[in-house]
Amino acid sequence: MNLDAIWNEYRASLKAFLHSNVANPDDVDDLLQEILIKTYHNLGDVKETNKVKPWLFQVANNTIIDFYRNRAKGKELTQDELWYTEGDVTVHQQLSQCVLPFIQALPEDEAEMLTAIDIHGQSQKEYAEKNGIKYTTLKSRVQKSRDKMNMLFRECCELSLDKHGNIVDFQAKNKRCKNC
Template identity: 55%
Template sequence: MDIKIIWSQYQASLKAFLHSKIANPSDVDDLMQDILIKTHQHLYAVKEPSKIKSWIFQIANNTVIDFYRKSHASQNVEVGSLWYEQEQTQVITELAGCVKPFINALPQDEAALLTAIEIEGISQKEYAQSHDINYSTLKSRVIKSRKKLHQIFNHCCSFNIDSQGNLLDVTPKNNTCLKC
């Protein structure tokens, strides 16, 4: 893997990503340089060339977070004003809209169960009580429904997940998959 080829391939999209998160163009240039250095220093750690894109963007995301943390330490910035704090609710709402068609592909009772628990945020105990279901039975049903949902996802897309289980990248396997 050649750093020059990799950098030329992703430089423009990285810069666009940084501009969407950082207002000052000179800060963007500084962060681009930091990302290039980190990429060059740790490129040996990437074993699969297909994972380069998600790896570089994870470096970029972490670099932006570090940038805001450093500026937060030197300024009194409210935590609520940071982009990575503000977007969490919005991202969850957007992702729920994308997951909903997949959940709806399940049998009706399983779809209703996962919609209530995963999308609406109702606790499993609360759901079990309101539907007069034994709590341990409900837990088993949730696990079974999640496995079926996972099978639907895997049939449709390839997922790149980091060591902590965070989703890094999704690639559709074909054009017939459910869309959000």
């Protein structure tokens, strides 16, 4: 696969996707450059040419998520700041409305922990120190809580994952799912 050909074909679509999710045009240009670098380094991982486009947009989506996480360190974010609904809606955007209800469905201590770490971007090490918990114990608790939340997702939705475990599609199992 030729990087130049792929980039020429998808650059405009990626930029439009970024504009629909990021308000500042300068940030869009920076993120597009970051996506190009990631593509250059990791394009060899994509074995089938028909999977290049979804892979590129997954890279773009993850880059946007990282951008907002880094920006959010030390500041409280709202749901509206994390996910934009203009333009095409990605799988992650569709499922994002479910994250907080699923976290809130967990026991209070687990919900508080995941909200601080996964929503507000507090480091696990910092959370452990602040709450007087051993770091290794906290890591285990976070993983168990994430597993519980994953189970809640799987009760409501059939998730399709790529080879790296990233969600690429989903189908609701029950339209009356109370958390989503």
